[in-house]
Amino acid sequence: MTTQPAPESGTGATEARPRDSAATRRALLTAARHLFATVGYDATTVRAIADRAGVNQALLFRYFGNKEGVFAEAVMGDAMQLLADGPRPDLLEHTLAGILADEGGQGAETLMAVLRATGSAQVAEEVRSRLGAAYSSAFAALVDTDDPTDATVRADLLLAWLLGIVLMRSVLRPGPLQDAEAVTEHVLRAAHTLLGRQPRP
Missing domain, CATH: 1.10.10.60 (Homeodomain-like)
Incomplete structure (x- = not known):
């Protein structure tokens, strides 16, 4: 049985309030x-x-x-969860949904945190080795090719594009990339070509 800590007050501008x-x-x-x-x-x-x-x-x-x-749970854990959510064939679709759900949504914030962490000497290597490998492998499994090297290149191109979209949406606000429906339509059409898969009807 977990013992709940006593309520604590904040130390900054946020109004203090009891919490469990x-x-x-x-x-x-x-x-x-x-x-x-x-x-x-x-x-x-x-x-x-x-x-x-x-x-x-x-x-x-x-x-x-x-x-x-806290970084491991708030960022690394959430980013890995994006991979785990939903069936693997729908990975691209639900990843897009997570990062485009709303401005400043959790999925987009998580990937922005990942991007910024790649410049840190303290955690960059962990981000590259754990998250980079996991995402690259997951997207490579969607590529319709018998060449594993080609699959990895295509997967990394797709991942770079998704991260770039997150970055651009965070910088260019408001802007055309805030139109989640339009972004999803164009990304899915191009991504299916890149992956060598037929678009879904």
């Missing part, structure tokens, strides 16, 4: 994901995460151990 342990974890993860996406891993501090979540920073250490721990 589950709500506190969610608030910390949401705050961390946003900061990792907007200012990057290196510039994000434990105090800034706690202040944005409206809790004492001691709770971050209690639940996640350190900044690396």
